[in-house]
Amino acid sequence: MIQIEDTYYIKKVLAGDTKSFAVLVDRYRDLVFTLALRMLKNREEAEEVAQDTFIKVFKSLSKFKGEAKFSTWIYRITYNSCLDALKKYKQEYQKDTIDEFTERQLATLDNAFEILADKEQSQIIEACLQKLPEEESFLLTLYYFDEQSIAEIAKIVAISEANVKVKLFRSRKKLAALLKEKLEPEIIEQYERERR
Template sequence: MEESLLIARAQRGDQSGFAQLVEMYQTPVYNLAYRMLSNVNDAEDAAQETFLRAFAQLKTFRVDQKFATWLLSICAHHCIDRLRRRKFFWLSLEDKVLEEALASDAPEPDDVALRAENAHEIAQSLERLAPAYRLVVVLKYWHDQSVEEIARTTGDSVSAVKVKLHRARKMLAREMTTQSKAEGGRMKDEKATLSFIPHPSSFEREVTHAR
């Protein structure tokens, strides 16, 4: 059945229609939660809470929105709240920093690849990023969202998303370079971004249908 029909059914209170939406989106929601929280149990709880909140807020969903973006936005904000309770804090970019980054003539390192032996190494580096930067990276490279979609998911401006992605790439490049050097690798400094990241299929889990 088409997604739009399932959404319409769910908005009328049809739980079976919503259960099918859960079936469709449980893996991407779980993967986002896991990448943000780095803990299986927390990710499962967050995914469950995401679907419960989505069901409760379905009447606010508009037909001109993309359901996946709307759903991942709920998940993202819930994960940020959980991280804040863990004593992490959302890092906001000051206007001056934003303007300087946008005005910079330095090229974006989109054309160089982050080469890691496995997804676990990447995950370790990702965990060291502040939540705001971790979120845009996960949405971009694990969920294939465009900059515009990320902006809608996070509530940031398109310019802020671009800055966060740029800074996150550089932070990950430094982190992966440090790891490589520590392990006797030969990764060249500042020659790493996220143009290649294996999908973390080993981390995929199913979440219980929202009731």
């Protein structure tokens, strides 16, 4: 089945068919909630921010010019709403100290992601993402789970592509350290044996 593009529903909503907005909400509800949960680390706050995001999207739909993908625009609103909520709640999160990681260890992490997915152990990744600071968890979610490009992430968080690369690299290092603690040692050892 061919999925009708977002712009079709946006035009319908702007023409007065407000019921068409439900299609857009259905399309992006899970992604918006997941991103909010990654940043806020609290289910109730994430639900509140997700609702707030869609209210903002609806009210400002006429401002969407189509210069970026609609999903990028929604992610940007979600990100800003999360930042507002963090300021409002003034939450502080534990920040783990991380040892230096090499490119080889990061390659091990990428392979570990595949192995974990194959073994349906995504709860380990989820637990580790929850330990990361909110912005790092958000960036990794966009990059790995929502498969956003560096350019799209740069638009969402309003920083340069070079800065996104640096932040992703640092976030991956931190996630690697957390995963290393959680992963079964034989997964890492098996990968490193294959690479010798």
